[in-house]
Amino acid sequence: MSYNYLEKLLRPYIKSFNDTEKIIADHFIKLGHDVVNKTLSNLADDTGLSEATIFKFVKKIGFDGFPNFKISVASNFQNIEERKNELTVFSDISKEDSSYAIAQKLVYSNKLALDNLIGSLDEERINQALNLIYDSQTIHFFGQGASSVIALDSYHxxxxxxxxxxxxxxxxxxxxxxxxxxxxxxxxxxSHSGETNETIEVARILRNNQVNIIVLTGNHHTDLVKLSSISFVVDSEESAFQSETLTSRILYLTIIDILYVALMYHDEAKNKDSLEKIRKALAVTKKGGTKR
Structure with a gap:
């Protein structure tokens, strides 16, 4: 089974594609790694579009030309089992890289992940999640292992x-x-994997009790997503290969930030009052703070 690099590459642009560009994008994804064996002429015959149209599409997604595009595809497609054995999920980082080169690549990878998140966010889904929160009396945060750390940060x-x-x-x-x-x-x-038995079992109990469940995961097709009221599925390079929430944690916390900020402005007066009370309570912990 191969990781479809093209899906990851094209995702940030999907919403901006016109009907013709969507035809090309769908065909590229269907071809997967086999696109490297195609010429512009082959692709034009396959899609019924002109070579110039396909060339413009490749330029739109950030490549100087079709050969550069094929080189990128060829170098980024790897077998999933091979990727699982790699030291990190960052396929473009190697042991020969300097510490500063690693820093640059990590920052770029995180930026790309956030750009992909923008392309996948759905306003209706965000509003549905917010409505579930608005109608609640208490909000709870659960996770296992590394996901529990994200749950704690969200709770805080x-x-x-x-x-x-x-x-x-x-x-x-x-x-x-x-x-x-x-x-x-x-x-x-x-649950990054979406397959954590413990979290699924908690979800089953919650569903039986008609609790509103908001799931954040990296896997679309799981029982956890089916049990949720609303789910946010983040797509990252590691989602296809590894269970660790490395770069994905940034995406989960960004979604939490989005919901938190929108929530704070929804009932601004009450939330401001709550925030001021917390700040006042915490003032005693600061140097020079006044004891109550």
Whole structure:
């Protein structure tokens, strides 16, 4: 099974493609690695479009010409099993790179991941998630392993809102607590693989109790997504190869930031009051702070 580099490459541009460009994009994705064996003439025959149109498409997605495009495709397609054995998910980084070269490539990779996120975000989905939160009395954040760390960070952020918030790291306690929740609760579940048995089991209990579930994951086709009320699926290079939330954690936290900021402005007066109370309570911890 091969990782389709072309899907990742084209994703940021999808919303800007016209009907003709969508035909080319779909054909490229269908071809996968085989596109490197095609000439402009072959592609023109396949799609019924002109060579000039296909050339303009390649330029639009950032390449100087068709040969450069094919070189990029050839160098980025690898077998999934090979990629799983690599030291990192960053396919363009090698042990010969200097520390500064690694820094540059990592920053660029994160920027590309965020650009891809912008292309995949759906305003209707964001609004649906916000409506679930607006109608809730308490917001809860659960995850396992590395996803639990993201859940904790999200909990720490949402504490500033007017809502009561809760975070539990222990799986047994999550199961127990889930039995006490109901329609007035909203639970964020984090699982990069989407296949974590513990998180799926928590989701089943929550679904049986008619709890609103917002899932953040890196996998579209899982029971966890099916059990959710709303799901945000982030696509990153590591999503195809590894279970670690390395670059993806930036995407999850960005989605949380989006929901948090929108939420703060929805009921601005109450949220501002909540934030000021927290700042006042924390003032005692700062040097020169006034004790209450």
């Amino acid at each position: 952020k949402f504490l500033r809102t007017r809502f009561l918030c809760n975070y539990i790291s222990d799986y047994h306690m999550q199961l127990s607590y889930a039995t006490k929740l109901g329609p007035n609760d909203c639970v964020f579940l984090f």
